[in-house]
Amino acid sequence: MTKKSVLFVASEGLPFIKTGGLADVIGSLPKELARQGLDVRVVMPLYLKMAINNHNDFDYVSSYDVRAGDIQSMANVYSQVVDGVTFYFIEHRDFFERDELYGYDDDAMRFGFFQHATCRLLEALNFFPNVIHTHDWHTAAIPFLCRTFYSYREEFRAIKQVFTIHNLAFQGIFHEHYLWAALGMDHGYYRDGVARFHDDCISFMKLGVLYADKVTTVSETYAKEILTEEFGENMQHVLELRRHDLVGIVNGIDYDTWNSKTDQYLVKNYDLSTIADKKANKLALQAQFGLPQDENVILIGIVSRLTWQKGFYLMTEVLSHLLQAHVQFVILGNGESDIENAFHHFKSAYPEKFAFYRGYNEPLAHQIYAASDLFLMPSMFEPCGISQLISMHYGTLPLVRETGGLVDTVTPYNIENKSGTGFSFGGRDAYSMKQVYDLALQTYYDRPEDWQAMIQQAMERDFSWTASAEKYIWLYREISG
Structure with missing residues (x-):
C-alpha cells in the first residue's frame, strides 16, 4: 500500500533555522509522522545563515522559472534528508540571504515568490502529495493558489489542504496591490471580499483560513479563544465561518532534544528515579552567574522573548516585591527595551538574587530548565507554548497565566489533594500573579512533600509528539481518505 504523503511548507524549521516556536514544530512533528509511517517532506526558504552553515551538505535538486504577477525569477532548489524527512530549500539570494528572516518592506514579494516556487517545485518533482500542510501567514496563500492559479492541473486541485495558525497576531497584511504583484491573482478577489482585509489591504492568512480544508491551531483553548474579540485579532469573524473545520491540537516536545x-x-543528568541529582545543576548555574550557592533557595527560571505578549510588564510591576523573599532569579532572553532595562536595573540592585543574560544561548537554556525549581511564564496570550512542557519534563514546576495552551497543559496545584503539575492565575493584573507566586513559594518552603508530589506528576506526563502526531494523521485521513 502506498504511503500517505504530506508536504509541510514553512518559513523556518529546526535543525536549520529558528526565530520562534514554529521552528520547533517543523523540526519535530514531521520526524514523528515519518516514524509513524508517512512520507513526509518539508519546504523552506534557504536563508543566509543556512547558506553559510549548511549549503555544502545540501544536494542540488532542480532549477526553474517562477512567473506570477511582478515575479519573474529563477528558483534553485536543494535538499537534505534528516531523520527520515526530506527537506527542500528554495534559494533566491536577493530575497532570502539577508540578516533577518522577516520584517522587510518586500516581505509580500519574498513570500509570494516562496509560495509560487513551492507549487512549481511539485511540478518539477512530479510529486503531488495527498496533503499540503502550511504554517502561518508566510505559506497561507498556497491552498488558495492550488485552487485558483494552478487549478489548470487536476493534481493541484486534488491535494487536500491543512493550514495551521501558530500565532494569529501576525497575519501577512499587505496593500491590495500585492494580490497581483506577489500572488499573480486578479483584482476581482479583492473586490468580492475574498482576499480583502481592512481598508485597501489583503491578508495572506485570511486566504489560508478560507481555502484550507481544515484550519488548526496549536492548542484546544487557543482554538476557542481566537473566535472571540479579545483574542481574534480582527480575524474572528472570518474564523467563525470555519468554526466546524477549526481544530486545536496541542504541540509536543522533541524528546531527542529535551x-x-x-x-x-x-552538569548531571537525572530522571524521576534520580531526581536528587537535579540539585547539582542548580549549584552549577548559581556558580556560573555568581549567585550564592544554596541548594535550598527556590530558583526561578525564565527563558523567553521579553515582550508584552509574554507578560513581563506584569512581572516588572511587582518585581521589587517578588525579590523580598528568599529567592533567586535567572533570566535568559531579549526583547523590548523597557523590559530589558528593568531587568538590568534589578540585576544591579539585587546582585545576589537576580541574574540576567541578554540574548539567546542554547546550552544555557537547557541548564536553566534543569536547574530551576519554578519556571515563570505569565503570558498575556500563548497559542501553545513549549517552555512549560520542557520545564515540566525536567521536573521544574511552571507558574503560568491561564490562557491558550498553558490552560491545556498545566494542571494547577490543588492544596486539598496535593495534585497538580504547576501553578496558574487567571487575572490580567500584576496582583493576580503576585498572589499565586506567594502560594508557590509557600508550597516550596512549607509543604515540600506537596512540591515533590507535583514534580512526580509533572515528569510522568507524556509531552512527546507521539499523541499529537496521531491526531494529525487522523485529520489527514479524514480529509483525504
Whole structure:
C-alpha cells in the first residue's frame, strides 16, 4: 500500500533555522509522522545563515522559472534528508540571504515568490502529495493558489489542504496591490471580499483560513479563544465561518532534544528515579552567574522573548516585591527595551538574587530548565507554548497565566489533594500573579512533600509528539481518505 504523503511548507524549521516556536514544530512533528509511517517532506526558504552553515551538505535538486504577477525569477532548489524527512530549500539570494528572516518592506514579494516556487517545485518533482500542510501567514496563500492559479492541473486541485495558525497576531497584511504583484491573482478577489482585509489591504492568512480544508491551531483553548474579540485579532469573524473545520491540537516536545536523562548540556543528568541529582545543576548555574550557592533557595527560571505578549510588564510591576523573599532569579532572553532595562536595573540592585543574560544561548537554556525549581511564564496570550512542557519534563514546576495552551497543559496545584503539575492565575493584573507566586513559594518552603508530589506528576506526563502526531494523521485521513 502506498504511503500517505504530506508536504509541510514553512518559513523556518529546526535543525536549520529558528526565530520562534514554529521552528520547533517543523523540526519535530514531521520526524514523528515519518516514524509513524508517512512520507513526509518539508519546504523552506534557504536563508543566509543556512547558506553559510549548511549549503555544502545540501544536494542540488532542480532549477526553474517562477512567473506570477511582478515575479519573474529563477528558483534553485536543494535538499537534505534528516531523520527520515526530506527537506527542500528554495534559494533566491536577493530575497532570502539577508540578516533577518522577516520584517522587510518586500516581505509580500519574498513570500509570494516562496509560495509560487513551492507549487512549481511539485511540478518539477512530479510529486503531488495527498496533503499540503502550511504554517502561518508566510505559506497561507498556497491552498488558495492550488485552487485558483494552478487549478489548470487536476493534481493541484486534488491535494487536500491543512493550514495551521501558530500565532494569529501576525497575519501577512499587505496593500491590495500585492494580490497581483506577489500572488499573480486578479483584482476581482479583492473586490468580492475574498482576499480583502481592512481598508485597501489583503491578508495572506485570511486566504489560508478560507481555502484550507481544515484550519488548526496549536492548542484546544487557543482554538476557542481566537473566535472571540479579545483574542481574534480582527480575524474572528472570518474564523467563525470555519468554526466546524477549526481544530486545536496541542504541540509536543522533541524528546531527542529535551530529555533530562540524556541532555548533553547538563552538569548531571537525572530522571524521576534520580531526581536528587537535579540539585547539582542548580549549584552549577548559581556558580556560573555568581549567585550564592544554596541548594535550598527556590530558583526561578525564565527563558523567553521579553515582550508584552509574554507578560513581563506584569512581572516588572511587582518585581521589587517578588525579590523580598528568599529567592533567586535567572533570566535568559531579549526583547523590548523597557523590559530589558528593568531587568538590568534589578540585576544591579539585587546582585545576589537576580541574574540576567541578554540574548539567546542554547546550552544555557537547557541548564536553566534543569536547574530551576519554578519556571515563570505569565503570558498575556500563548497559542501553545513549549517552555512549560520542557520545564515540566525536567521536573521544574511552571507558574503560568491561564490562557491558550498553558490552560491545556498545566494542571494547577490543588492544596486539598496535593495534585497538580504547576501553578496558574487567571487575572490580567500584576496582583493576580503576585498572589499565586506567594502560594508557590509557600508550597516550596512549607509543604515540600506537596512540591515533590507535583514534580512526580509533572515528569510522568507524556509531552512527546507521539499523541499529537496521531491526531494529525487522523485529520489527514479524514480529509483525504
